[in-house]
């Protein structure tokens with residue numbers, strides 16, 4: 001934690017009390033020996049969109065699964081630290097209880113139920129609810145209003161729909177649980193830029209209109225930082241940098257390593273500083 | 283689901299044709315080789331008896347498919363669940379209960395058993411490789427086998443729930459002497475059909491049924507939307523237990539309740555290979571084909587090879603299928619997109 005450079009005046013721990021999710025210094029170990037997260041802390045404010053950035057293998061998925069408690073099914077374990085949702089410790093909850101209390105994950109690679117139709121997929125998302133058929137039906141229409149394409153494909157088996165449709169289906173399925181917060185893992189993966197933009201637009205609308213908070217893991221730094229308000233950059237299981245999205249976009253290192261822009265022509269002692277950082281980052 | 287339904291329809295339409303071809307073939311053989319005997323009336327009679335017998339194979343195979351679909355476990359203990367269920371049923375009847383009450387209690391016992399198996403065996407092994415879970419089901423097989431006999435005794439028991447056993451003769455005008463149908467087999471087939479229809483509706487249209495199919499498709503994703511795997515497994519094992527109970531009652535009333543019931547699971551294996559391990563329609567059609575096939579082969583081809591064809595016919599057929607269509611008739615293809 002001490003290594004992390006913060007681009008805001010205040011440290012993340014002292015973020016406003018209105019944070020819906022706070023992850024405090026967690027450590028995750030797979031198979032009892034593989035240490036993957038080495039003390040990750042992050043905050044998601046109520047109604048916020050926060051991006052979790054970093055290269056492949058940095059630990060983004062592991063962080064999300066630690067929160068949603070899907071780690072245990074992969075022989076992973078949170079061995080240190082704590083996770084609070086709405087001020088309540090949730091480390092020990094089952095995924096079922098967690099979904100009931102309002103946190104749901106959209107997994108990397110979408111994971112739709114291939115042999116179920118799109119509509120059946122959406123309905124499985126409402127499994128944990130007990131507020132009656134009418135309410136579920138109303139939410140189905142709500143999901144269709146955000147993703148009209150899903151309505152057209154409602155009777156198709158999910159396995160035969162396109163990648164973009166599957167991503168919509170996965171997000172729609174998560175919405176059907178009436179979540180307060182969605183953990184969205186790499187929504188842009190394998191999608192054409194136009195589709196990616198569409199998905200992120202919908203995320204923004206869901207955030208504004210339905211009040212859903214988002215923690216989104218992305219390798220597509222450029223898009224993520226345009227839609228998120230705050231970002232954390234992970235490297236080998238540590239947060240190495242965090243800050244407001246605009247500030248991160250301006251940051252030279254982020255530009256060079258994550259946005260593919262290099263600050264050309266600047267030759268001063270700052271390059272030396274960058275070089276040192278680079279060594280730590282790679 | 284739709285693709286499966288279509289395929290099912292096509293097969294159903296082909297059936298009369300296949301039967302006719304089979305009959306003609308056998309008739310031809312009988313003309314060539316005089317040691318063989320063939321009349322159409324007798325052929326249909328044997329075929330129907332075989333099909334009705336096949337329904338019972340289907341019921342046993344169905345129990346396997348349910349558990350395999352939902353948890354990827356090949357449940358070696360399915361056969362001993364059939365025996366245990368039948369023994370329990372007989373035990374309750376021997377206590378003087380009416381068979382309906384005995385059935386309800388025995389079903390309750392199977393549900394409790396399912397919950398215990400989930401808690402004691404499956405839950406601690408949840409992330410182990412499938413082969414370990416398979417070994418665990420072998421353990422369950424021996425446990426149930428011993429436990430059932432300790433509890434209810436090991437002698438052959440008679441199970442009689444009043445299903446009529448009189449032979450019936452149908453279509454006496456068309457075929458000389460009519461076609462003999464055993465009314466017990468007919469009732470058993472009807473019960474099987476009703477059970478399958480109820481299960482189909484349950485899987486297709488209920489919230490829990492949908493969740494079961496979701497778990498069968500993708501465990502991780504099911505967990506991520508809050509479907510509790512443990513509950514689902516307990517439900518699946520309960521349903522498989524009740525299917526085992528129905529199969530046990532039918533087989534038990536026919537052949538007596540004894541250890542050999544546990545071995546009919548061995549007949550379910552070729553049925554599964556034929557129908558595909560993940561397909562409910564496959565289990566049904568596979569059971570019918572094996573049931574009818576082995577009876578017809580025994581009666582009309584048996585003399586050629588000196589009889590006892592019935593014991594290994596099913597395995598021959600399964601072997602042929604493994605060579606040409608390893609996923610079975612209805613095995614779910616893995617959906618792959620480019």
Ligand SMILES: Nc1ncnc2c1ncn2[C@@H]1O[C@H](COP(=O)(O)OP(=O)(O)O)[C@@H](O)[C@H]1O
Nearest residue numbers: 030034036055056057058059060061062063074
């Ligand atoms: N189930 C697992 N068992 C062991 N190691 C794992 C497992 N899942 C992920 N890892 C390791 O943890 C690290 C972080 O992975 P992950 O969280 O998937 O990264 P990201 O989502 O940022 O690409 C990687 O080095 C990966 O190899």
Ligand SMILES: [Mg+2]
Nearest residue numbers: 060061108186
């Ligand atoms: Mg990942």
